[in-house]
Amino acid sequence: MNMKPVFETPFERKGVITPGTPILPHGVERHPVPGGGSRAVPVYRGDEVSVLDRDGLQPGELVMFAPDKSSDAAYLGVKGHGRPEATIATLANGSRSGAKVLRALDAAGFNLGKGDGIAVFGEGSHPGDMASFVAERDGLLIVAATGGPMSPEQHNTTTDLILYIRRADPSAGKQEVGPPDPLADPLLDFNIQPGNATSYQVKKGEYIQVLDIKGRECSDFQAFSARALDKGLEREIDPTTTRSLMGSLYPQPGIFSKYWSSDQEPLIEIVQDTCGRHDTFGLACTARYYEDLGYPGHLNCSDNINKDLDQYGIRPRGGWPAINFFFNTMLDDTNAIGMDDPWSRPGDFVLLKALTDLVCISTACPCDIDPANGWSPTDIQVRTYKNNENFSRSVGYRKSAEADVEETKKTGFHDCFARHTRDFIEYNGYWLPNTMSNHGTIAEYWGCRDKVAVMDLSPLRKYEVTGPDAEDLMQLCVTRNMKKLSVGQVVYTAMCYEHGGMIDDGTVYRLGDTNFRWIGGNDTSGLWLKEQAQKHGLNAWVRNSTDQLHNIAVQGRHSRDILSKIFWTHPQQPTIEELPWFRLTIARVGDVTGTSVVISRTGYSGELGYEIFCHPKDAVEIFDAVWEAGQEYNIVPLGLGALDLLRIEGGLIFAGSEFDDQTDPFEAGIGFTVPLKSKEDDFIGRAAIEERKAHPHRKLVGFEVEGGIIPAPGDCVRVGKAQVGEITSAMKSPILGKVIALGRVSTTHAQPGSAIEIGQLDGQQKRLKATISAFPHFDPTKERVKGNYD
Numbered sequence: 001m002n003m004k005p006v007f008e009t010p011f012e013r014k015g016v017i018t019p020g021t022p023i024l025p026h027g028v029e030r031h032p033v034p035g036g037g038s039r040a041v042p043v044y045r046g047d048e049v050s051v052l053d054r055d056g057l058q059p060g061e062l063v064m065f066a067p068d069k070s071s072d073a074a075y076l077g078v079k080g081h082g083r084p085e086a087t088i089a090t091l092a093n094g095s096r097s098g099a100k101v102l103r104a105l106d107a108a109g110f111n112l113g114k115g116d117g118i119a120v121f122g123e124g125s126h127p128g129d130m131a132s133f134v135a136e137r138d139g140l141l142i143v144a145a146t147g148g149p150m151s152p153e154q155h156n157t158t159t160d161l162i163l164y165i166r167r168a169d170p171s172a173g174k175q176e177v178g179p180p181d182p183l184a185d186p187l188l189d190f191n192i193q194p195g196n197a198t199s200y201q202v203k204k205g206e207y208i209q210v211l212d213i214k215g216r217e218c219s220d221f222q223a224f225s226a227r228a229l230d231k232g233l234e235r236e237i238d239p240t241t242t243r244s245l246m247g248s249l250y251p252q253p254g255i256f257s258k259y260w261s262s263d264q265e266p267l268i269e270i271v272q273d274t275c276g277r278h279d280t281f282g283l284a285c286t287a288r289y290y291e292d293l294g295y296p297g298h299l300n301c302s303d304n305i306n307k308d309l310d311q312y313g314i315r316p317r318g319g320w321p322a323i324n325f326f327f328n329t330m331l332d333d334t335n336a337i338g339m340d341d342p343w344s345r346p347g348d349f350v351l352l353k354a355l356t357d358l359v360c361i362s363t364a365c366p367c368d369i370d371p372a373n374g375w376s377p378t379d380i381q382v383r384t385y386k387n388n389e390n391f392s393r394s395v396g397y398r399k400s401a402e403a404d405v406e407e408t409k410k411t412g413f414h415d416c417f418a419r420h421t422r423d424f425i426e427y428n429g430y431w432l433p434n435t436m437s438n439h440g441t442i443a444e445y446w447g448c449r450d451k452v453a454v455m456d457l458s459p460l461r462k463y464e465v466t467g468p469d470a471e472d473l474m475q476l477c478v479t480r481n482m483k484k485l486s487v488g489q490v491v492y493t494a495m496c497y498e499h500g501g502m503i504d505d506g507t508v509y510r511l512g513d514t515n516f517r518w519i520g521g522n523d524t525s526g527l528w529l530k531e532q533a534q535k536h537g538l539n540a541w542v543r544n545s546t547d548q549l550h551n552i553a554v555q556g557r558h559s560r561d562i563l564s565k566i567f568w569t570h571p572q573q574p575t576i577e578e579l580p581w582f583r584l585t586i587a588r589v590g591d592v593t594g595t596s597v598v599i600s601r602t603g604y605s606g607e608l609g610y611e612i613f614c615h616p617k618d619a620v621e622i623f624d625a626v627w628e629a630g631q632e633y634n635i636v637p638l639g640l641g642a643l644d645l646l647r648i649e650g651g652l653i654f655a656g657s658e659f660d661d662q663t664d665p666f667e668a669g670i671g672f673t674v675p676l677k678s679k680e681d682d683f684i685g686r687a688a689i690e691e692r693k694a695h696p697h698r699k700l701v702g703f704e705v706e707g708g709i710i711p712a713p714g715d716c717v718r719v720g721k722a723q724v725g726e727i728t729s730a731m732k733s734p735i736l737g738k739v740i741a742l743g744r745v746s747t748t749h750a751q752p753g754s755a756i757e758i759g760q761l762d763g764q765q766k767r768l769k770a771t772i773s774a775f776p777h778f779d780p781t782k783e784r785v786k787g788n789y790d
Contacts, residue, residue, distance in 0.1 A: 007024055007025065007028055007030065007050070007164045008022040008023070008024060008030070009022065009023050010022060010023070010402070011023050019401045019402045020345050020398075020401050020402065021215055021345060021346065022402065025166070026170060027166055027167040027170030028164055028165065028166045028167070029041075029164065029165045029167070030162065030163070030164055031143075031162070031163040031164075031165070032160055032161075032162055032163075032404055033051075033060070033097075033143050033144070033145045033160060033161040033162065033163055034095070034097050034145065034160055035058065035145045035147065035157070035158030035159045035160050035161075035547075036090060036093060036095060036145060036146075036147050036148070036158040037090070037095045037096075037097035037098060037144070037145060038087065038090055038091055038095075038097050038098050038101045038142060038143065038144040038145070039097060039101065039142070039143050039144075039163060040100070040101045040104040040105070040140055040141070040142050041140075041141050041143075041163065041165065042138075042139075042140055042141070043064070043135045043138070043139055043140070043141045043165060044135065044138045044167070044168065044169065045135055045136060045137050045138055045168065046134065046135065046168030046169070047134070047135040047165055047166065047167055047168050048132065048133075048134055048135075048165070048166040048168075049062075049076065049132065049133045049134070049135060049141065049163070049164075049165055050130055050131070050132040050133075050163070050164040050165075050166070051120055051121075051130065051131045051132075051143060051161055051162070051163055051164075052128070052129075052130050052161060052162040052163075052164065053120075053121045053125050053126075053127070053128070053129040053130070053161060054127065054128070054159065054160055054161070054162055055127050055159040055160070055530065055541070055542070055543045055544070056125050056126045056127040056128075056129065056541045056543070057121075057123075057124070057125055057159075057466075057541050057543060058121055058125065058145055058147070058158065058159045058160075058161060058543075059086070059119065059120070059121050059122065059125075059145075059146050059147065060119070060120040060121050060131075060143060060144060060145055060146060060161050061084050061086045061087045061090075061117050061118065061119055061120070061143075061144045061146050062076065062117070062118040062120065062133075062141065062142065062143050062144075063084045063087055063112065063115040063116065063117055063118070063141075063142045063144075064076055064116075064118075064135070064139045064140070064141050064142070065105075065108070065110040065115065065139050065140045065142075066137055066138070066139045067138060067139065069108075069109055069110055069111070071110070071114060071115040071116045072116050073116045073117070073118045074136070075135065075136050075137050075139055076118060076133040076134070076135060076136070077133055077134055077136055078118055078133065080116035080117055080118050081116075081117050081118070081119060082116060082117065083113060083114075083115065083116075083117065084112065084115045084116070084117030084144075085117070086117070086119075086144065086146035087112065087115070087117060087142060087144040087146065088112055088113070089146070089148070090144045090145075090146045090147070091112070091144070093148070101142060104140065105140075105142075108140060110140065112142075115142075118133075121161075126541075127530065127533075127534060127541070128534075143161065143163050145158060145159070145160060145161040146158075149548065149615045149617055150545055150548035150549060150615060151596060151615070152549060152586075152596055152597055152598040152613045152614055152615065153511065153586045153596060153598055155464040155466050155511075155515060155517075155543070155545070157464055157543050157544065157545035157548045157549075158548065159543050159544060178213065179191075179211055179213050179347075179381040180211070180347045182209075182383055182385075183209060183351070183383075183385065183389070183391065184385050184386070184389045185385075185386075186383040186384060186385055187206065187383075187384045187385060187386060188200055188382065188383060188384040189381070189382075189383045190381070190382055190383075191379055191380070191381050191382075192219075192362060192363065192364040192379060192380045192381075192382065193364060193379050194217070194364045194365065194366045194373075194377035194378060194379060195299040195304070195364065195366035195377070196304060196363065196364055197220075197301060197304035197305050197307070197308045197361055197362070197363040198308065198361065198362060198363075198382065199308045199309060199311070199312070199359060199360065199361040200359075200360055200361075200362075200382070200384065201226070201357075201358070201359055201360070202223075202354045202357070202358045202359075202360055202384055203354065203357055203387065204354055204355065204356050204357050204387070205353070205354060205387030206353075206354050206384055206385065206386060206387045207271070207351060207352065207353050207354075207384060207385040207386075207387075207389060207391060208268075208351070208352040208353075208354065208360060208382070208383075208384050209349050209350070209351050209352075209381075209382070209383040209384070209385070210325055210349060210350050210352070210362055210380065210381075210382055211347065211348070211349040211380065211381040211382070211383070212275070212325075212326050212342075212344040212345075212346070212347070212348045212349065212378075212380065213346065213347070213378060213379055213380065213381055214346050214378040214379070215342075215344050215345045215346040215347075215348065215374070215378075216326075216341055216342045216344060216373060216374030216376070216378070217326060217342065217344070217364060217365065217373050217374070217377060217378045217379070217380060218324055218325065218326050218327040218342060218365040218367070218372055218373055219324070219325045219326060219362055219363055219364060219365065219380045220284040220285075220301045220305070220320065220322040220323070220324050220325075220361075220362070220363040220365065221237075221322060221323045221324075221325055221360070221361070221362050221363075222236050222237060222305065222320065222321075222322050222323070222360065222361050223236060223237050223259070223267050223268050223354075223358045223359070223360045223361075224236045224312075224314070224358060224359045224360075225261060225265065225267060225356055225357075225358065226356070226357035226358055226359055227356065227357060228261075229312060229313075229314070229359060234314055234315070235261040235262065235263055235265065236261060236267075236321075237259045237260070237261065237267055237268065237321075237322075237323060238260060238261055238262040238321070239280040239281070239321050239322075239323065241260045241261065241262050241264060242258070242259050242260045242280060243280055245258075245260050245264065246258065246260075249280060249281075250278050250279070250280045250323070251269075251270050252270065252273060252276070252395060252426070253270055253271055253272060253273055253393040253394060253395050253408070253426070254393060254395075254424065254425060254426060255422070255423060255424075255425075257269050257270050257271070257393075258270075258355070259323065265356070266355045267354075267355055267356060267358060268352045268353070268354060268355060268358070269352065269353045269355055270350060270351070270352055270353075271351045271352065271353050271391050271392075271393055271394070272349070272350065272351035272391060272392075272393065272394040272395075272396075272407070273350050273351075273394070273395055273396060274347075274348045274349055274350075274394075274396030274405045275325075275326055275342075275343055275344045275345075275348040275349075275350070275396060276343070276395060276396060277326070277328055277342070277343040277344070278323065278324060278325050278326060278327060278350075279323075279324040279327035279328070279329040279339075280323055280324075281329055281337055282324060282327070282329060282337070282339075283302065283319035283320060283321060283322065284300075284301035284302045284305060284319065284320040284321075284322040284324065284363065284365075285300045285301045285302065285365060285366075285367055285372075286300050286301075286302045286303075286318060286319040287300050287302070287303060287318075288318065288319070290369070293369060295369060298366070298369075299366040300366065301320070301322070301363040301365055301366070302317065302318065302319050302320045304363055305320045305322075305361055305363065306320075308361060309359075309361060312359055324365075325350055326342040326343070326344040326348070327339065327342060327365075327372060328340050328341060328342045328343055328371075339370070339371065339372060340371050341371045341374045342372075342373070342374060345405070348396070348405070351391060353391075362380060362382050363380070364377065364378070364379050364380040365377060392407070392408075392410075393408065393431075394407040394408040395408045395426045396408075397426075397428065397429030399523035399527065400523065400524070400527055406429055408426050408429060408430060408431055409429060409430050409431070409547070410430070410431055411430055411431070411432070411456055411458035411459070411550050411616070411619070412458065412550040412614070412615070412616030412617070412618070412619025412620070413456045413458060413550060413552055413619045413620075413623050414431060414456075415620065416619070416620060416623040416624070416627075417433045417436075417456055417637055417639075418433075420433070420436045420437065420438065420439070420637045421433050421434075421435060421436045421437045421637075421639065422437065423435050423436075423437065423639070425640065427459050427640065428459045428461075428521075428522065429459065430458060430459040432456055432459060432639070432640055433456065433637070433639040433640070434639045434640050434641050435639045435641050435642070436636070436637050436638075436639055439636055439637070441639070441641040441642045441645065442642075442734060443636065444636055444637070444638045444639060444641070444642035445638075445642040445645050445646060445734055446734065447556070447634070447635070447636030447638065448555050448556050448605055448607060448636070448638055448642065448646060449556070449607065449646075449734075449735060450556075450557075451556055451557065451558055451633055451634050451635065451636070452554065452555065452556030452557065452558040452559050452562060452630055452633050452634075452635050452636075453554075453555055453556055453605075453635065453636050453637070453638040453642075454552055454553070454554050454555075454623070454626055454627070454630065454635060454636075454637055454638065455552065455553050455555070455637070455638040455639070455643060456550075456552055457551050457552065457553050457604070457611065458550035458551055458552075458616075459546075460506075460519050460520070460521065460546075460551065461506075461518075461519065461520050461521065461522060461523050461525065461526055461544075461546050462517060462518070462519050462544070462545045462546050462548075462549045463517070463518045463520075463525075463526035463529060463530075463542055463543065463544055463545065463546075464515075464516075464517060464541070464542070464543045464544075464545050465515075465516040465517070465518055465529060465540060465541070465542050466514060466515050466516070466540065466541050466543075467514060467538075467539050467540035467541050468514055468539045468540070469533075469538035469539040469540040470514045470515065470516050470540045471483070471513075471514065471516070472538055472540070473529065473532065473533050473536075473538050473540045473542075474508060474516050474518075474529075475681055475683065476532060476536065476538075476681075476682075476683055476684060477495055477528065477529055477532055477683065477684055478493040478494065478495050478508060478683065479493050479494045479495070479496065479665060479673050479674040479675075479679075479683060479685075479689075480492075480493035480508070480673055480675065480679070481675055481678060481679040481681075482508065482510075482516075483681075484678075485508065485510045486510065487510050487511065487512055487513065488510065488511075488573075488574075488583055488584055488585070489510055489582065489583055489584075490507050490508065490509050490510075490582045490583060490584055490600050490601075490602055491507065491508050491582060492505070492506075492507050492582070492670075492673060493505070493506065493507070493508060493673050494665040494668075494670060494673045494674065495520070495525050495528065496664065496665065496683075496684060496685030496688075496689065497661060497684070497685055498684055498685055498688065499685070499688050500664040500685045500688030500689045500691075500692050501660070501661040501662050501663060501664060501685075502659045502660065502661060502663055502664065502665060502668060503524055503525050503528055503661065504520040504521055504522055504524065504525035504655065505520070505521070505653065505655070505659070505668075505670065505673075506518060506519050506520030506521065506525060507519045507520075507600075507602060509584055509598075509600065511584075517545075521655045522655065523544075523546075526542065526544060529542045530542040532684070547616070548615060548616075549613050549614075549615065550613070550614065550615070550616045550619055551611050551612060551613040551614070552611070552612050552619075552622070552623060552626070553603050553604065553605070553609055553610070553611045553612075554609060554610050554611075554612065554626055554630075555603045555604075555605040555607045555608070555609030555610075555638075555646075556605075556607050556608065556609065556633075557607065557608055557784070557789050558630070558633035558635075559607075559608055559609050559610055560576060560577065560608060560610070560787065561633065562626060562629045562630050562633060562635070563576045563599065563610055563612075563626075563629075564576045564577055565629045566589060566590075566625045566626065566629050567587035567588065567589060567597070567599065568587060568588050568589075568590060568591050568592065568594060569585050569586065569587045569588075570586065570592075573585045573586050573587070576599065576610075579599070579601045579610075580601065581601050581785065581786060582600075582601065582602060583600070583601055584598055584599065584600040584601075585598075585599050585600075586598060587599050589621065589622070589625055595614065595618045595621055595622070596614075597612050597613060597614045597618075597622060598612075598613040598614075599611070599612050599613070600613075603785075604643065604646070604647050604650075604652055605643070605646040605647065605650065606646055606647070606649060606650025606651075606652065606776065606778060606779055606782075606784065606785060607646075607784050607785065608784060608785060608786070608787045608789075609785075612626070644729075644731070645731050645733075645734070648729045648730070648731045648740070648741075648742060648777075649731070649733055649735065649736070649740070649776065649777055649778040650776050650778060650779065651669070651702070651742070651775040651776030651777065651780075652776075653668055653669060653670060653700070653742075654729065657713060657728045657729050657742075658700060658728045658729065658742060658744075663698075663744075664685075664688070664689050664692045664693075665689065666689070666692065666693050666696060666699075667692075667696070667697075667698045667699065667700060667744060668700055669699075669700030669742075669775070671693070674689060674693075676689075676690060676693070696747050697746065697747060698725065698744045698745065698746060698747065699744065699745060699746075699747050699750040700728070700742060700743070700744050700775075701742070701743060701744075701745055701750050701752075701772050701773070701774075701775065702740065702741070702742060702772070702773040702774055702775030702776075702777055703717075703727070703730075703740065703741040703742070703743060703756075703758070703770045703771065703772060703773060704738060704739070704740055704770060704771050704773045704777075705730070705738070705739035705740065705741060705758065705768055705769070705770040706739075706768065706769045706770065707739070707768065707769075708732065708739060709739070709760075709768055710730050710731060710732055710739055711727045711730040711739075711741055711758045711760070711768060712727070712730070712760075713727055713728055713729060713730065714726060714727065715727040715730075715758050715759060715760055715763075716758070716759040716763040717743055717745050717756055717757075717758055717759070718756065718757050718758075718759050718763065718767070719749055719756055719757070721764070723759070723763065724745050724746040724748070724749045724756070725743055725744050725745030725746060725749070725756075726743055726744060727741050727742070727743040727758060728741075728742050728743050728744060729741065729742045729743075730742070733777065733778070735778060736777060736778060740773075740777045741758075741770070742775060745772070749772070750772060751772060752772050752773055752774050753771060753772065753773075754771065754772040755769070755770075755771055755772075756770055756771070756772060757769055757770065758770050
């Protein structure tokens with residue numbers, strides 16, 4: 001039996017596992033190929049080429065060109081099928097990866113139309129399937145994960161392929177660990193070895209990229225105003241001013257993204273950050289630090305900075321305040337500042353933009369006596385780029401600890417909401433509107449309560465679950481009874497680990513007998529479904545469709561009237577007017593020839609509402625149709641700030657607030673999603689949940705708080721001096737005119753009407769008087785959600 005090669009294994013040393021830094025065998029390279037995208041990589045004679053279908057059902061196509069511009073599948077030892085139509089279509093779809101491949105082909109003079117295609121992974125391929133070839137000559141290899149736009153009512157999503165190349169001569173390919181390719185043509189590109197500092201000048205508008213090449217390496221950074229230096233003044237980034245003006249421990253891409261001088265002049269803006277964990281509290285390492293630990297004479301960043309900045313006449317300092325990129329500091333309950341290994345992985349970087357002419361300095365920290373650099377200092381790469389480069393704002397996002405980093409994405413509806421606001425915040429790998437510039441949170445809230453509102457919910461995670469055993473997989477992994485779910489029905493449910501703690505809450509859409517769509521809040525739940533399908537040997541596929549299926553919610557008393565004007569449904573499908581709560585319909589804009597969407601009568605607002613799912617390419621058309629039809633009803637755009645108010649009033653739970661992996665569904669207030677009596681089949685976590693239900697310790701309750709102070713999430717709930725719970729969410733309710741909250745308390749004190757106190761400061765010195773109440777606080781019988789308005 002031929003065994004498929006295993007290329008990636010987690011790094012492990014003496015019982016310490018770091019899955020974010022996978023180990024590849026010597027001479028093996030890894031090249032992800034994005035779904036609906038492509039990759040071009042040089043190969044050499046004798047190289048072993050392997051393509052992995054990670055999720056299954058993803059067709060691929062390979063094309064190889066020789067230096068003489070000829071193309072033949074025989075160069076990979078197989079027979080081809082001629083002109084690579086699937087690759088040509090994939091490269092023409094406008095993706096970023098396709099643009100790179102087209103540039104590579106153009107530079108080499110290769111004509112893709114004359115290529116000889118090799119198809120891999122036909123219909124029915126399974127997760128983990130691999131196709132392997134051996135290059136019989138040097139050339140350029142193009143690999144495409146082929147596929148077009150997904151239809152909202154179908155499951156034809158595209159997923160990633162992984163290309164591995166085992167070099168016959170390891171020196172012919174990439175260095176084992178070197179800097180990644182530049183983001184654009186660099187102006188400066190230099191390496192800093194550990195224990196060194198290098199200064200450089202940057203003009204206003206130019207970009208600076210600081211890269212952690214091998215991971216777990218800190219780099220101190222400072223920037224001086226060149227204009228101030230010309231006047232004999234030293235005006236550099238001041239960490240205290242920066243923290244005060246940004247309201248955070250360190251700036252991040254978005255609105256609050258600038259580093260400031262003590263004169264409150266913005267010097268630098270952070271544009272991209274793939275790590276998201278840095279320091280603005282400590283000094284660059286100093287001679288005194290090492291001396292106090294018994295290492296006199298140890299190299300240190302502050303002395304290195306002094307030496308290199310002397311050429312600019314900048315006075316030396318015993319310790320330099322600096323922005324310490326990739327340094328992992330922590331503040332504990334005793335106010336002590338500690339540190340641990342950096343979070344940065346190989347290739348992580350920050351990208352900065354100069355807001356004025358600057359003199360900058362960067363270091364590669366030499367510390368080898370503590371975890372600051374993971375006990376092993378390595379090098380830093382610094383690159384600068386022209387001011388006319390178009391770099392988008394981005395915060396690195398990973399679906400899991402092992403996953404590749406992804407840039408923050410714009411949803412298909414982003415530009416529509418950008419007409420109304422510049423206040424976007426990063427949410428699970430996407431930019432979402434927080435508040436609308438010409439409305440504000442309260443106005444948006446009232447727009448939804450009184451009239452109708454539209455909001456972007458595209459970052460909800462969508463996973464297509466298909467195959468003969470799809471129902472069995474869903475029955476195993478969620479708490480609701482999938483055997484009672486009809487085609488066209490939607491159900492809200494929980495997903496749990498074996499110990500009963502929640503992975504996620506979400507909805508299951510049944511689109512066919514063997515076709516389900518899981519919509520949750522995080523990728524962990526979708527990856528869990530995939531893992532369980534493989535673990536239990538089920539004939540089911542789980543594929544991510546988040547990037548293929550974006551959605552807006554139209555919520556409020558006029559939502560039905562608006563959608564009824566826009567969408568046509570087939571006679572076999574329910575109309576918008578007929579659509580019951582938690583049902584879906586397949587609809588089209590205007591008539592039978594219009595753009596296809598899936599519409600469900602669901603929402604997260606406590607009002608009558610619908611969600612509209614479409615491909616991102618159709619998002620602007622859908623939004624504009626809704627916006628135009630909504631003008632009669634004074635429709636408003638709604639951001640995350642107002643959505644949080646609506647969901648707290650409606651008693652709707654949120655991940656990380658009302659539940660986490662230590663909280664079971666009953667403790668999270670959604671015990672109704674666990675029908676232990678009517679669902680006889682076993683599901684993951686059932687035994688633990690039954691035991692926890694029989695012996696409950698905590699319960700989610702509502703609070704009515706006296707006065708106008710709004711508790712903060714995490715505030716303790718006390719009876720006397722004893723802590724009996726904590727606040728999970730709180731707000732000042734506009735419609736109720738009082739402060740309300742959600743929280744978990746001991747079952748001993750969970751009866752409505754019980755008097756408790758909410759502790760602030762240290763939990764003892766300041767108390768807010770409150771009463772336990774039932775929840776939801778607003779519309780507890782869900783009359784408005786059912787469409788029953790007075």
